[in-house]
Amino acid sequence: MSGGLLLLAAALLAWPGPAALRRERRRPATRWADAGARLLAAVPLPAAAAAAAAAVAGLASTPLVAVLAGGCAALAARAGLRRRAGVRQEAGLAALVEALAALAAELRSGRSLDEATRTAVAACADDGSGRALARAVRAPEDGAGRPPDADELGCALARVAAAARLSARTGCSLAAVVGAVEDDLRARARQRLELHSATAGAQASAALLAGLPVLGLLMGGGVGADPWRVLTTTATGQVLLVAGVGLEVGGLAWSARLVRRAVR
Template sequence: MTAALVLLGAALLSWPGSPALRRTRRLAATGGRGRIPVPVPRLPRPVLWGAGAAAVAALLSTPLVAVLAGAAAVLAARTGDRRRAGVREEARLTALAEALAALAAELRSGRSLTEATAAAVAACADEESGRALAGSVVGPRAGPDPGGRTGTEVEQALQRVSAAAALSRRTGCSLASVLGAVEDDLRARSRQRQDLRSLTAGPRASAALLAGLPLLALGMGSGIGADPWRVLTTTATGQVLLVLGVALEGAGLAWSARLVRRAVR
């Protein structure tokens, strides 16, 4: 049983991530003529982290600790995924702003819309954002009201670009000026988010420090010979307190993160 848990934890923790899976799919799809692409299974990161942490904790401690460790690992993985998604969204917004600046400059220089769009897409640092911009300018997307606040910030910006392109075709107004206004708005929003993140760095650090205090208390208790970990994992009262403490810890971290996200928006 112990060996099985060790092997399960090692297998789950070494499961290939998204970049490796994408490379494997590309190799399978383009590896040779007549070769059939082989689908590669993919498990969500929270599932991998949760199962791996639970397997390791079950090996080292009690089943209750394994369940709590798995739940904590799932929450940590989801938090990491949200943070990476935010970084990715910020990178797309920056690339889109640069592409809009290039597109407006090309239009002001007298190039046609098709040529200017192709040059802006080629200069865009993010390929996905470049394709989306080309689709919005050359063929405006059908969707929600461009003035509404629907979808991500990238989608909202593309909706405004799409509406500007449609208005320019109908009325003959300068598309470069409108694209410049959208670019300025994106850059202003980015600066505002950076300022807010700087202002909320202190509260985030305080929340992380407070979250680590229970671990410090466990270490101090072990240092003086009280053995709090044995009490928390082997006695009924200790297990109830452990579950309650982990629940309160998770609720406090979630509430702090929610307050910070609301302040940054």
Template sequence: MTGALLAAALAMLLWPDPRALRRARLRTVGVGTGRGLLRSATPSLPVPVIAGVAATAVAALLSTPLVAGLSALAGIVGGRSWVVRQRARRAEDRLRSLTEALGALGAELRSGRSVDAATDAAVAACADEECGTALARALRAPGVPVPSVPDADFAAALDRVSAGVRLSARTGCSLAAVVAAVEDDLRARERMRQELRTATAGPRASAMLLAGLPVLGLAMGNGVGADPWRVLTTTATGQVLLVLGVALELAGLTWSGHLVRRAVR
């Protein structure tokens, strides 16, 4: 029964995300300008799968099959958390790069340079290649819909820039003012994110400390000669308690991370 529950949990965690598959298919085909080349993406194993397999292999060598299954579950959840953090960090870096590019664009426009020349300068100042390409498309082809990007804030900023280009072309108003407004808004959002991250540092540390208390309890039990690890891995009652404890631990970490992410948004 326990093995079946673990297998079902692993299958649910390993079930692929349809949005991720759709983005992978979009990245698989690349259109070459004037060349008509097809670029195939190199398949790679997801990080959660690698983490789960590694944790399972180590636990299988050191302990029982039940511990190996629980280790796989913990490895997959930890791998997914790492992927989410990396994706959020890339989104923040992309927004920061767009902010710097908009600053360079506004400075070039205020100095009297043309939109094309200012766009070239902004793309050169953009540290992220994807960000530079999207910004150039929004400035030079404002009527063309921007392809879907993984970050909603980034897409909204590009839409505002495109709207500013169209408004400037129709009415002759200053594009530099619109670019400066978008830049100021992105910088204000960045400052707010930093303040929220600082404010939630305490709850995050408390959650990690509470998550480590069971390990401390096992170490204290071994110190007094109770051998709790043997009870948890070799007896039926201990195995049930071990599964419930790991499930509650993962649920608590997942929920606390969800609350912190909602507060930082």
């Protein structure tokens, strides 16, 4: 009897409290939420945007409109990702410029290469650019061959690595070459800013022209012509709808390509 009472007392002492029971009840839901988040992260954004737009358009209109809406949503998502990548690259370049300025200043003040590199990495606002700069300075032989499709950040780091190799082999001043790379990046940033300002008017005009067909549909519906029904329910209207969407997408893509080529 005493043994049973001791076991019962031990079980009561080991029994989880209300907070632990609530955490245990919430754990399956948390696991499902984590699995859903991982699944959503694994699905590409253009595919997710296309599926969502097609589903909404399919419920609200015809299958043809759903297909066109899905394609347009995928293209818009790709354009958004490209724009976001460009913003990240600009931020990385700006952080690299500041890190190069700190590195050159530390080297000119007589600090050792390791100490100057640590200071430059600490001054870099972008962690990825800071780590890449540290690799380029401390292990320049790893990036000896620059890939032909490297972006501007990769090209700048390749030049820093080449300067570090040259300094290690010949004993020349690394601060002067790092300062030259910094000045070149600053000049390129100013040039890109000027080109962005020069092409802002063209981009605004392209966006305005792209919105005119939608404005025409709204005005037609306002006067009672109902152009949307004609475009989605008649054979001629569907052909015109497909052709119009194709021309719209082609015009936007061509204007964006012209702007990208001008900004480069």
